[in-house]
């Protein structure tokens with residue numbers, strides 16, 4: 001009789017645990033994608049976002065925060081039902097990616113059979129469409145509120161306490177609250193990282209000449225210059241350079257215009273500024289992505305902030321969500337938390353590899369060491385002589401070899 005009562009209590013406890021939602025903190029591109037992905041697999045989700053995107057006007061000036069979204073992640077966004085609206089509102093396809101040293105020839109990568117390598121999308125558009133989709137999903141509750149802390153009770157059950165003071169008991173917690181993640185700190189997850197002592201300067205321009213659907217990057221001695229096409233006559237020009245120099249030259253439009261013209265006018269002709277801004281660059285990786293004590297982990301920039309020179313930041317976050325989705329597909333409800341913890345451990349290894357690779361590229365291209373410079377020239381020469389290798393890299397850049 002006593003045993004039966006125990007078993008019933010245990011069963012009721014398990015049912016109660018399963019009824020608790022997942023809490024996702026941060027409704028940015030990664031958090032909102034994670035919310036929809038979990039909900040599509042039948043889990044109830046509370047998405048906490050204090051500053052949701054409210055409007056997007058496709059005739060407004062372009063936003064400075066732009067991401068190159070690759071093919072594997074486009075497939076994921078398509079499955080969640082948001083990609084068509086992205087393309088209908090404002091996105092620029094790019095078919096070619098080109099890199100070169102300042103004096104060298106272009107090394108070009110293209111998709112196979114005319115496939116695009118990806119699309120340039122404004123972060124705020126993608127965020128807005130994902131958040132709208134979350135609001136309409138019957139299993140997602142979007143709460144306009146912030147994360148404050150985690151509380152545990154005497155049975156070690158966990159709850160998120162929001163900035164407004166509400167308590168939300170959860171079965172699992174995912175922090176997608178960006179590089180300065182408060183969830184990561186509350187979970188006690190340490191990070192390793194370093195500053196590049198560089199800033200990324202972004203300048204949106206309108207050009208006189210038409211631009212091809214091509215994104216490019218030039219490795220100059222101490223700087224990297226890049227162009228992201230936004231439309232036939234709009235682009236985002238990027239300079240990665242010394243922290244102080246960027247601050248001095250971008251103090252106002254009068255000082256910035258000649259600085260940008262010497263770097264870009266001979267590639268794209270005359271242009272007018274539409275907006276500019278800069279931010280410091282840092283490489284940061286979480287040391288362990290999951291806390292067993294608090295049943296929670298981190299994804300997206302909360303787990304890994306990488307050098308943006310290869311446009312991988314949000315794509316890595318989307319791949320965290322893909323990893324979670326595949327782990328959940330084949331597990332029972334009661335194993336979901338363990339499955340997500342396992343998926344994030346696997347992602348951690350892949351993200352670490354990518355972060356270190358980008359770190360080596362960022363530092364290697366700045367190096368004045370003659371041996372590294374010779375290796376760099378050798379690499380460019382080798383690539384320019386190997387069309388098959390370029391095609392393969394083009395497929396990786398477009399996320400096609402990474403599709404699950």
Ligand SMILES: Cc1cc2nc3c(=O)[nH]c(=O)nc-3n(C[C@H](O)[C@H](O)[C@H](O)COP(=O)(O)OP(=O)(O)OC[C@H]3O[C@@H](n4cnc5c(N)ncnc54)[C@H](O)[C@@H]3O)c2cc1C
Nearest residue numbers: 026028029030068146147177178300301311312313314315
């Ligand atoms: C110049 C530049 C160019 C880039 N280009 C590319 C590119 O081409 N391709 C690419 O893949 N990536 C690119 N990236 C990186 C990309 O923008 C980031 O990786 C991406 O925005 C990370 O998304 P996220 O959802 O993890 O975090 P975020 O976008 O930082 O979103 C975090 C969300 O959490 C919310 N939040 C914060 N604190 C709290 C809290 N306490 N409670 C609740 N919510 C909270 C915020 O309001 C926000 O909505 C670029 C980055 C930069 C800076």
